[in-house]
Amino acid sequence: MFHVKQKYKALVKQYSRSLDLFGPSVEIHFDMHMDSAEEYAKYIPEGETLLDVGSGGGLPGIPIALARPDIKVILCEIRQRRASFLNIARSQLGLSNVRIFAGDVRKFKEPVSWVTAQAVGDLGVLLKLIQHTVTDEWHLLSRRPKDWVVPEKVGPYSVEQERQGLDEDADLVVLHLSRK
């Protein structure tokens, strides 16, 4: 696992500029994002499928896929250069549990109940993008500031949360959303 993580970091370093993978703040905090993603991975039940919306250079989907070979991870990315990096990473890292959807998530049409979407927009924006593809009960894993207040309802869904401290700035928040 350590070796593959180092290989992913090396690939990011190699392609970051030419394929416009990350903004400067993600690069600076890359290890922190990797560690957070490994914590997300612990919440996903065995055998599940996770959709990583707006995966960019693979965060958090790739570290989750590395930590959990038993789950399937779909990396969805609309920008073609970033999607091409995801294909390179998938093949170089031997990630047989990863699939790439290179396109707009609004065109992704398979039912999913576990979702990550790091830095893709607030909950309202995200919901508009994925409402057609999530199941009646679904779960969103995300890194949020410690003072982030979880709304009781998001669109038609009632919301419950689980929370875990990640570091001094942020919590891992697992939202459980249900139409009931």
Ligand SMILES: C[S@@+](CC[C@H](N)C(=O)[O-])C[C@H]1O[C@@H](n2cnc3c(N)ncnc32)[C@H](O)[C@@H]1O
């Ligand atoms: C700010 S970046 C975050 C990337 C990555 N999740 C991270 O944390 O480094 C947001 C990504 O979402 C992608 N994106 C935005 N709208 C999208 C859509 N409708 N379908 C798929 N990807 C989308 C963008 O191309 C971009 O790569």
